[in-house]
Amino acid sequence: MxxxxxxxxxxxxxxxxGPKSISILEDQKKYETSTIAYTDSFPFAVxxxxxxxxxxxxxxxxxxxxxxxxxxxxxxxxxxxxxxxxQMEKSWHSLEIPTEARIRFLKKFSESFPSEMKNYRxxxxxxxxxxxxxxxxxxxxxxxxxxxxITFEGAYHGVSGGIVSxxxxxxxxxxxxxxxxxxxxxxxxxxxxxxxDVSHILSDLRKIMVDHESGYEVPDSLLVEPIQGEGGYIxxxxxxxxxxxxxxxxxxxxxxxxxVQSGMxxxxxxxxxxxxxIIPDIVCxxxxxxxxxxISAIYYRDDYDRKLPKPFHMGTYRANPLGLAAxxxxxxxVPRYLPRVEKDGKKLVSAFKEIESxxxxxxxxxxxxxxxxxxxxxxxxxSERMMKIKHSLLNHGLMMHTCGxxxxxxxxxxxxNIPDELNNKGMGIFRNALRTEGANEK
Ligand SMILES: Cc1ncc(COP(=O)(O)O)c(C=O)c1O
Numbered sequence: 001m002x003x004x005x006x007x008x009x010x011x012x013x014x015x016x017x018g019p020k021s022i023s024i025l026e027d028q029k030k031y032e033t034s035t036i037a038y039t040d041s042f043p044f045a046v047x048x049x050x051x052x053x054x055x056x057x058x059x060x061x062x063x064x065x066x067x068x069x070x071x072x073x074x075x076x077x078x079x080x081x082x083x084x085x086x087q088m089e090k091s092w093h094s095l096e097i098p099t100e101a102r103i104r105f106l107k108k109f110s111e112s113f114p115s116e117m118k119n120y121r122x123x124x125x126x127x128x129x130x131x132x133x134x135x136x137x138x139x140x141x142x143x144x145x146x147x148x149x150i151t152f153e154g155a156y157h158g159v160s161g162g163i164v165s166x167x168x169x170x171x172x173x174x175x176x177x178x179x180x181x182x183x184x185x186x187x188x189x190x191x192x193x194x195x196x197d198v199s200h201i202l203s204d205l206r207k208i209m210v211d212h213e214s215g216y217e218v219p220d221s222l223l224v225e226p227i228q229g230e231g232g233y234i235x236x237x238x239x240x241x242x243x244x245x246x247x248x249x250x251x252x253x254x255x256x257x258x259x260v261q262s263g264m265x266x267x268x269x270x271x272x273x274x275x276x277x278i279i280p281d282i283v284c285x286x287x288x289x290x291x292x293x294x295i296s297a298i299y300y301r302d303d304y305d306r307k308l309p310k311p312f313h314m315g316t317y318r319a320n321p322l323g324l325a326a327x328x329x330x331x332x333x334v335p336r337y338l339p340r341v342e343k344d345g346k347k348l349v350s351a352f353k354e355i356e357s358x359x360x361x362x363x364x365x366x367x368x369x370x371x372x373x374x375x376x377x378x379x380x381x382x383s384e385r386m387m388k389i390k391h392s393l394l395n396h397g398l399m400m401h402t403c404g405x406x407x408x409x410x411x412x413x414x415x416x417n418i419p420d421e422l423n424n425k426g427m428g429i430f431r432n433a434l435r436t437e438g439a440n441e442k
Pocket of ligand 1: 128130132158225259262286287
């Protein structure tokens with residue numbers, strides 16, 4: 001969108017939902033499962049989307065600080081439309097039989113990793129959960145007789161199949177009954193709420209490996225998010241991933257890094273683990289890796305590959321050519337924005353910190369993965385008040401979502417190419433919403 005077109009964005013002329021949205025939402029309620037939840041937070045129907053602007057069916061426009069939960073790292077981008085259109089003209093399903101788009105994606109995906117990983121292999125999946133689950137399966141297949149995985153409190157790795165065992169929140173696990181994996185869970189560093197620092201966590205980890213009376217299955221792998229996503233945009237202290245890498249080396253564990261949310265440039269590096277200069281054994285990618293078309297990819301060591309049976313992973317829809325074409329474009333384009341994301345991410349963190357509001361407990365983040373945690377010491381802001389703020393943001397034209405152990409973290413996940421103007425306007429809307437809600441307390 002041009003600067004001229006952005007002058008009137010956001011523009012919310014009706015109550016949200018407006019009359020046309022209400023009618024569509026009513027139809028949705030009639031036919032679709034009553035268990036969907038996003039429409040509680042964002043009650044409108046989408047007419048169209050361009051760049052970082054979403055227009056609803058009542059012609060209200062919203063600034064998108066949500067990017068479909070970090071799926072649209074380049075927003076609704078013209079280049080993605082073109083890549084998908086071009087591929088659509090050729091073919092849109094081909095199982096594992098190669099297309100030019102597949103090879104282009106494979107080369108670019110491989111080039112996006114540090115040179116030490118250039119011999120790694122790519123295995124495709126469909127979703128984030130599928131990728132992480134398959135990564136754990138790879139680790140178990142090469143891990144000898146051990147077959148459990150270390151995972152962290154507050155982790156989110158998906159809810160399908162077996163990987164739900166590695167996800168921490170009971171709300172996610174209580175309706176998933178196929179809990180296939182054995183996991184050992186340890187705290188993630190979260191100093192705002194818990195005093196287990198990295199040295200405590202390492203000592204817990206060592207105990208698991210050496211104390212065979214601990215009651216845990218001995219793990220063959222460790223699964224970690226470089227920055228916790230759904231857990232609350234929690235940035236661990238510098239050196240955490242390096243310490244985890246050393247621990248994995250010492251006990252011969254496969255280190256699996258889940259970059260489903262933090263990857264593809266979101267933190268100002270292509271992959272968030274690069275901030276720590278470590279080399280993982282297995283990396284899981286999804287969300288933005290297909291530019292919004294569902295694909296996922298696992299990047300893993302070549303020597304692991306030689307130990308896997310053939311076939312290994314199945315799934316009719318893996319590596320959809322449309323996703324691969326879009327993904328190749330995203331992989332090619334994202335590096336251009338990395339310096340901007342690193343620089344502007346810092347400015348955004350400062351701007352969030354400068355907001356004078358007693359509701360703000362903590363601001364943290366890297367690049368465009370920023371969390372603003374609300375509440376008082378020892379008392380997270382209630383879910384009712386979080387929802388009230390979310391709706392107030394929406395009514396003023398800003399889509400912003402929440403996450404966190406206690407659901408009290410607003411997260412900034414703007415597109416890496418979002419115009420400055422929309423960041424500035426969004427910040428103004430967020431500031432005002434916090435001031436208004438803060439004033440309600442007095
Ligand atoms: C870090 C991480 N891993 C895995 C997943 C699961 O991805 P999907 O929802 O595509 O299954 C998510 C989803 O938010 C995630 O944030």
